[in-house]
Amino acid sequence: MINNRTNCRSAISDLRARIGQIERGKKSTRLEFIPPSVLGTGIKELDSHLPDGGLTLGALHEITIPTPADTAAATSFCMSLLSSLLRTRKGIALWCQNSDMLDTGEIHPPCLIQHGIAQDRLIFLRLKRDDDILWAMEEALHSHGPACVLGEIAHTNLTKTRRLQTAANEADLPAIILHPGWQGTWNSAAATRWRIKTTQSRPYGLAKTLNEPGNPLWQVELYRCRRGTPGIWKMEFQNEKGNLSLAAPASNGPDNSCSADIA
């Protein structure tokens, strides 16, 4: 019985993988499964939740900033992903910015050091129009040049994201969209959609008595995941190490339990 069940499971996962392969448009002459290249986030719980065992590289990922106050958290999350990508892959990342969206601040280069991103591995492109950014992103993916393409976009739509998703898939390169959620939403063809919210930090150790802010704490929500299920995690950005981890369960201090209500 147990044996039967595991067989069943493996058959289902095999089928899933094949469907995924067909969805990704990878045509193989043999009926054998080619695993998609993935980016491990470095967080076990998150990787095991994602359908391919990590973020699919040849796909579009979207990160939504729910309120202006969450901009820095979302940027930092984005940089953490980028950092683990640049560690494993060669090349330079292209980050397209919308110059109209800079009222929430410009990226401050010294923070790249903290996130473990070498400054010569990131190039910014600053444009005014969303359509130009989408054009540049698509062009960059087609060129196979960069290691990763990021774009800060205020408005787009299903068709445009589908174009990006296809381009990313063909190039086998990740495309990441960072967008301010308060400026509007859209139906998207992205493989994953995330929402990053900042929450109160837990003062740790000595800092607790001194009332100093601790490591940044975020609520990371995967609100859409193709071939997978949504999920919600509490994450901590380790200031010293410069990486992401799941937040340790709160022993005391401010209540950090995840609330189901998502603004």
Next chain:
Amino acid sequence: MHNRPFALVTERHGQAILFATNAIAEQEGLNPGMKLADARAIFPKLTVEPTQIQKDKAMLEKIRIWCSRYSPWTSSSEIQDEQEKEKKDPNLILEGPGGGGIWIDATGCSHLFGGEEIMLTDLVNKINQIGFVSKAAIAETRGAAWALARYGQNNQKNWTIAPLGTVRETLAPLPTAALRLSSTTRLNLQKVGLHTIGDLLKLPRATLSARYGTTLLKRLDAAIGKVSESISAVKYKEPLYVRISFSEPIGNSEDFRAALEKMLILLCQKMESQGVGARRLIFTLYRVDGSIEQRLASATHPIRDIVTLKNLFNDRINDIDPGFGVEATTLFAERTEALGDTQAKLSDDRKSNNFELLIDRLTNRFGNEKILSPRITESHIPERAGTLSSITEKHRNADIKHKNIIRPVRLLYPPEEVETIGLVSKLLVEPPSVFRWRKVVHEITLSQGPERISPEWWRLGNTGTRDYFQVEDSRGRRLWIFRETNQGSKTTRWYVHGLFP
């Protein structure tokens, strides 16, 4: 200017001296190298102009290029060896009749013009037509030709030909200056009564080199043909310029593309033969009505690949307004850089190359200033510590040591002033407990600081001393705020400068 004494003046050791004089001035007894004050004493109405060596050189080079119609081997003769080093003063290279001249290696060329006499007459006449007085000479050695052109007995047509095998005899009556000697050597020779080349030729060689150095002997040998002296000719460089004219005016973008491709094929061939790649290309379209339209494409590295170069123009051809039609197009490689023959690689290098090509495409579409690269500088002032600047600017990234300092992810330019609510201590350095920023009230629950950052006094436009705090409000928003105290008015203001994750 031709009918009255005229001289060019330069400066040597703080004195104005004559650099060159015209024929009438020479008749008055004014010679190059003379002090201007002395010259004015002899001839008070002397007209003078400052010397422009660089322009002279450029003009000489132009004439040299023109002279390549007589022979492929030409070079402009500035005295370039020992004498130049002796003088140390580069301004004096062209001094006196030893100045600018052009060597033409006419071996085997003169018959094309109908003989040496006709060739020289033609040369002198043509240069005369341009507006210069010239003297020319043909001899079997380079040194002899140089001497004869300047000191020889010219005929009315201003040229001399030394018959074959008579170099010694022809040179013998000429002054020693004709050997391209420095003024000190010349003077020393004069002191002992050696005035002509013939005088030198009679003397034993050993004593000459012992007294006057090896240069004199070298020059003498070269002039009479004992040692050979070659002309280091400047090789002709084909301009990287292509033009196509159309019998019927063209007017649609597909035709422009085809013309561009055709020109690129020719241009790339030219560039390959010169071993260069294009950094900047100018594509010009000439309309029937005489107006022109230009498209410029630049690259971050030299390129010689037709497809890549074509792609640089790709997005900028559709918006060309053909007007009444385009009758001709040209393509010019304005800036080039050496590019060796490369072999296609199969490894990762291709990827970095792809990235460079992508940057080129983006640059050509959006402009240089839109593509930015993060720069981190060793500075405590946040605005200076990290900037985004154009990738074209050369910059040496600082080796950052302070790795553990936590800095915000996003920084506001400029910092935004906040409205503090309630009581803020003026004596204690602590952040306000409540403030309003962008119409939102922030209640500070946690704070870390102060971190005092003083302005860098050696820079202009200083800000005041700032005390930075990392604060967190009741909703988990982490901000970087600072207090700036103005010493003069004793006012304290609070600003938000950055956002922490």
